[in-house]
Amino acid sequence: MTPDRTTDATAQGDERSPAAGALERFTYDDAIVRLFLVATMAWGLVAFLAGLFIALQLVRPELSFGLEFLTFGRLRPLHTNAAIFAFAGNGIFAAIYYSTPRLCKAAMWSPKLSRFHFWGWQAIIVAAAITLPLGISQSKEYAELEWPIDIAIAVVWVAFGINFMMTLVKRRERHMYVALWFYIATIVTVAVLHIFNNLVVPAGMFKSYSIYAGVQDAFMQWWYGHNAVAFFLTTPFLGLMYYFLPKAAGRPVFSYRLSIIHFWSLVFIYIWAGPHHLHYTATPEWAMTLGMVFSLMLWMPSWGGMINGLLTLRGAWHKVTTDPVLKFFVVAITFYGMSTFEGPLLSIKAVNSLSHYTDWTIAHVHSGALGWNGFMTFGMIYWLAPRLFQTNGLYSTKLATMHFWFATVGILLYIVSIYVAGITQGLMWRALTPEGQLAYPDFVETTQRIMPFYWIRVLGGLMFIVGAVFMIYNLLRTWSMRPKEYAIEVHEAPALSSSFREEVAPAPTISGVTDYAQRMSVWSTLWWHRRWERLPMRFTVFTTLAVVAASLFEIIPTFTIRADVPRIATVGPYTPLELVGRDLYVGEGCYNCHSQQIRPMLAETKRYGEYSKPGESIYDHPFQWGSRRIGPDLAREGGKQSVQWHVLHFQNPLDVTPGSIMPSYGHLIERDLDYTSIPLRMRAMQVLGVPYLDADIEGGVDAAKAQADALAAAFLEQNGAPLVVDGKPVDLSKKRVIAVIAYLERLGRDLTLEAEVATGDAAQGGE
Structure with missing residues (x-):
């Protein structure tokens, strides 16, 4: 098949109208790109070091040093937010602020909005870096930040979106190049995801409760969580690929038509796949099946994009041997293909039954985040640096090549070891003896078995960081070679004319068939898409409709699921002490290590007890x-x-628990419990429909203290003496630990009560 490759001019949207007017002069704002580039490097190193530190904590938990701010549960969200929103986010913005003006032949619409975006985004990152270690968290994957920061994110994102869209409106290029399509999808979809997933009722400046609960919240979270990966870590990087790869290779994009199919199928299909994160949980069967089917369909557009990227290098493969930029791009696209093959594979229920809750998922995530996003960002930075710093080239191509090999070997050591660890976990958890009993009944047996692989992960992560240090040194030396003053190049281009060539359907190329077949053959040339490409607002509306239409099939059932969840008579709201204990559990990030969902599998029910029911979590705002x-x-x-x-x-x-890798939580024993916040927490939950009466709220503090006193008394009876810390007896009824214990003691007890009620009813019936 002959590829329908376009010329460089057409691929970059460089179509001139014969009726164009006088040339207009303009410049590009490369200063904002330099700012985002520096932020990408700085935050990237922070994210990688945080990841290495928490990886070390999994083999040496004492590295938290007894400090609550350094526990794995609190630092793991910090690491993920730094990697996704600080490192990858700033890299995305550097790419967009560099490529968009050049594709539009127009400066960014508002330099002030550009700077507001930059400084606002950095302030959000700093706020995350402060609040997450302090235990201020919503506990929702990739959306842990509390409501004031969420509002700031929305404001900054809107400013970014306005600046971008107005630049499209003011462009001097008639047709929008494919990279811009992916940027549009990112801006629109991330806004929708962020707003709907972060709808909360505040219970103070640093505490809120999701408006969704239990099954409904899980459904909404993974609609968000899966598509945050799709539209923050996939679509903008595909836009980056479509712009920077042809530039670096000196070749046009392999197939224009394939890029169209890639874009629209990805945008429409990706949004449906979220429920595959909830296989064998308390979610409805139809939702799990829907997520699996659409995940499998994602193979086609995802691999279409990978093929389009790799075949763009046809005729330029010889450059890969000498150009570190192309080395990074080739490996990045390869990892994209691997990750987008593995994602649908993991969505198959039989595979997911083994992989879910294991480190297999962690390996998959890192192959995408470090392999695809990381390598794509590194390649872009190396390509941009000489152009932004106006030097004759990089300080050292050899250092860039060393970075490539350290990063490649490092990520392979990381993911291969964790793949093995994850599969080992899954197999050991489900292993049964010939007599039908658990082969490894003690959970810590599995933990100890995978320790060697955790050490290999540490080594791999360390090599990846060494490579990043090479990059930073290389770029600093490149920056030191810059001129005293940056030259500002003035560009010229005519404004868009009101007259232009309308798109015309090509003549049919087949004969001897029905008229319908001929029309389909003409339609399949995708000639009509060129019209969409010169109408940015209409293109944005169509993209929004594709995203929203797919989302509504998940969102509408999400809002009706709550009413359809079978109620369990004995499941009631948390007591005041249990509620504040649950909030402390959330703040400590315990959900990062412990699940609260027993799947309906023999090995799991033998290990943990009765499988989880939808009605158990109806008062869980958010789910855990x-x-x-x-x-x-x-x-x-x-x-x-x-x-x-x-x-x-x-x-x-x-x-x-000898062999445990859980760190000490002595700070829960040392720090006092804030009883005064209980009424505010209960009032917020009441707004959400939790059946707390006004009298319950007014007596909440007294009820909490009474329950705390009872638990503290139980400790004294069991221990035979007060707990002594630093030579002083501790009154546990005043400490945070007693609230967390109250919450833990509540977990699963409602079903026990149901069994007791049923037993009692049967006994009465027998009488």
């Missing part, structure tokens, strides 16, 4: 099902351990 098991599931934790066990476990987990 988790996505990973570094520690055991806690859905049935209530009644399994004594209060004494819990207290000693928080103080030093190794004392009660």
